[in-house]
Amino acid sequence: MKQLVIAEKPSVASDLARVLHAKEKKKHYYEGKSTIVTWGYGHLLTLKMPEDYKKEWKTWSMDTLPMLPKQFLIQPLPKTKGQLQAIRQLCQRKDIKEVVIATDAGREGELVARWILQYVRYKGPVKRLWISSQTDKAIKEGFAHLKPAKMYDDLFYSAQARSEADWLIGLNVSRALTIQYGDQLSAGRVQTPTLALVRKREKEIESFRPKEQFTVELSYQGHPLTSRKPLVFSKKETAEKVKAQLQKETAVVKEKKVKVKKQWAPLLYDLTELQQVANQRYGFSAKKTLNLVQSLYEHHKIVSYPRTDSKYLPTDLESSMKERLQAVAKEFSLSGTILQKGKVQQRKVFNDQKVSDHYGLIPTEVAPNISRLSQDEWKIYQLITKRFLNLFYPPYEAEEQTFVILLGDQNFQLKQEKVLEQGWKEKEEGVSSLHLSLNQELPIQIKVVSSMTKPKSRLTEGQLLAQMEKHHLGTPATRAEIIEKLVNIQYLERQGREFIVTPKGKQLLTLVNESLVRPELTEEWELHLQKIEKGKEKKEQFIQKMKKEATRLVTEIKQSEKEYKDFALTTKKCPECSGRLREKKTKQGVFYVCSNPECHYKRRKDLKVSNHRCPQCHKKMVIVEGEKGAYFKCQSCSLTEKIPDKKAKKQKMTKQEERRLMKKYSEKAPAENPFASALENFQVQD
Structure with missing residues (x-):
């Protein structure tokens, strides 16, 4: 009898098969003496679309809204039917004693496998592989x-609830908005409040009015003096008057306070903080960081499971610390003392109560092969490993000296630090230390500095992730996808490292239901999903609540009297139906598409530049759409050329033809004159 193992991706299945000795490779699976390993391509199934429940739901009409299926059903994704059928046949084999779910150890991974087993109607025993790294050792253990698998039923119910809630809110509200305002508008349970967070910051910036302010700054030998109430004034005259008064006074050291402060190393990265730091330091998008750390986990096997929301480690992992240190010792030049001890100094990191499904990001016991990592993968690996290594160092200790300086009748403070133990912190270049005694008089430098008040900056991707985490919008695994979707549907645009809301995105926020814009409502829904995952709430209760919400939201949109202006609509006319053309941005460039839903006219806004060179001026030619089809045109000399048919293009030379030509041209040609002939027969005599 054999185990049937279901992995999430072919690459993971390949690794599992190697470790489990399933060496016989088939089209849809690997097979060994006691194990068969098959795979998905992420999701093989999805929830059925509205028209699959009722024929009348195929028509986009207010009369059919809200759409509330009595029971949600699943269907195969078009390109995955072959793999799904293969898994069905494997599940029906008489030599299969049990199925092992080996998909990603998280909410969505659970949904991938459970939907497969549900669709193929597998009724046999099911077990769960739950690991936080993809090393051979972790797989074997x-x-x-x-x-x-029953231990993870609540995780599956939570994933189901998330999927069905997104269907109910997303499809119903998006359809209602599109029908009401005559343009393709999209809203969602998480994406809309996320967009609103970016817009909220923009409104703060737009309403901001800069003001000139004047600050009286005091310093002694480059060390700033501070006071509880900053000396900031709206008028220059006032600031100059305060400066003049202070200059008449003598600064005297009246008190010295000494305090030793201890700072332990920060805890490990969870995915959200890693994405924030990578965005701030390297400008990586959340999606790019997730892809990089996923590659380090899945392909290189040198970091733990990436989609984690924990910064802690379970206590039983402490025994593996020395082995992990040895794996990174060479690349990070670790000292012998740390390697020998291998003991974590920051004890707070071990906390079983604060480890959810997965622990914080740490390197595995596999030594990294730097030559196989891309530059960006190496950057992320360094971030994770350095944060991990800091745990093994003692705390940073410093003696903080605070001098109280009396100037007239006002007290000012001068602070400096004397490092006692560098600990985990890297050495910093600091200002030279001062040696002051009580009642010492100090020559203070005083100046008035003029500045303009500045608004907050636009939200960067890292800051948006922090806001999403604060309001419980999405999960570490889904936040990157949500941001990318908002960019792809052209509600958000990246401007350098910052986000701006497009005119269409701004309009959506004025048209969509006010309650859906506020993050508090979605935050409440996300907390319900967490309760389902922990077995503290029933999925059915949550879905009933979502159905009521969908009904309320659709009714609000139906009754709305707001107006919509399509900023993408141009004054250009469609040559086929005379309808107005709308600008549409795609990955291939900007296109004009007809706004008439019955018409399918489409053309590029700007001519596409090809790699084909003009035979006359050798500049790249553009592709022009004419009545008889597309053709090349040079914009410099107006020369045109027909685009050759793909079949007419020259075929690649075969190896046989290549050898024949080489033989032909390597044969000696007859000499062209007597002198050349004589040279051929000439031999050097010793």
Whole structure:
């Protein structure tokens, strides 16, 4: 009898098959003596579309809204039917004793596998592989301690609830908005309040009015003096008057306070903080960081599971710390003392109560092969590993000296630090230390500095992730996808490292239901999903609530009297139906598309530049759409050329033809004159 193992991706299945000795490769699976390993391509199934429930739901009409299926059904994705059928046949084999779910150990991974088993109607025993790294050691230990799949039923119900809630809110509200305002508008349970967070910051910037302010700054030998109430004034005259008064006074050291402060290393990265730091330091998008750390986990096997929301480690992992240190010792030049001890100094990191499904990001016991990592992968690996290594160092300790300086009748403070133990912190270049005694008189430098008040900056991707985490919008695994979707549907645009809301995005926020814009409502829904995952709430109760919400939201849109202006609509006319053309941005460039839903006219806004060179001026030619089809045109000399048919293009030379030509041209040609002939027969005599 055999185990059937279901992995999430072919690459993971390949690794599992190697470790489990399933060496016989088939089209849809690997097979060994006791194990068969098959795979998905992420999701193989999805929730059915409205028209699959009722024929009348195919028509986009207010009369059919809200759409509330009595029971949600799943269907195969078009390109995955072959793999799904293969898994069905494997599940029906008489030699299969049990199925092992080996998809990603998280909410969506659970949904991938459970939907497959539900669709193929598998009724046999099911176990769960739950591991936080993809090393051979972790896989072997995981299979030695498989858990009953029933332990993760609540995780599956939470994933189901998330998927069905997004269907109910997203499809109903998006349809209602599109029908009401005559343009393709999209709203969602998480994406809309996320967009609103960016717009909220923009409104703060737009309403900001800069003001000139004047600050009286005091310093002694480059060390600033501070006071509880900053000396900031709206009028220059006032600031100059205060400066003149202070200059008449003598500064005297009246008190010295000494305090030793201890600062332990920060805890490990969870995915959200890693994405924030990578965005701030390297300008990486959340999606790019997730892809990089996923590659380090899945392909290189040198970091733990990436989609984690924890910064802590379970206590039973402490025994593996020395082995992980040895794996990174060479690349990070670790000292012998740390390697020998291998003991974590920052004890707070071990906390079983604060480890959810997965622990914080740490390197595995596999030594990195730097030559196989891309530059960006190496940057992310360094961030994760350095944060991990800091745990093994003692705390940073410094003696903080605070001098109280009396100037007239006002007290000012001068602070400086004397490092006692560098600990985990890197050395910093600091201002030279001062040696002051009580009642010492100090020559203070005083100046008035003029400045303009500045608004807050636009939200960067890292700051948006922090806001999403604060309001419980999405999960570490889904936040990057939500941001990318808002960019792809042209509600958000990246401007350098910052986000701006497009005119269409601004309009959507004025048209969509006010309650859906506020993050508090979605935050409440996300907390319900977490309760379902922990078994504290029933999925059915949450879905009933979502159905009521969908009904309320659709009714509000139907009754709305707001107006919509399509900023993408141009004054250009469609040559086929005379309808107005709308600008549409795609990955291939900007296109004009007809606004008439019955018409399918489409053309580029700007001519597409090809790699084909003009035979006359050798500049790249553009592709022009004419009545008889597309053709090349040179914009410099107006020369035109027909685009050759693909079949007419020259075929690639075969190796046989290449050898024949080489033989032909390597044969000696007859000499062209007697002198050349004589040279051929000439031999040097010793």
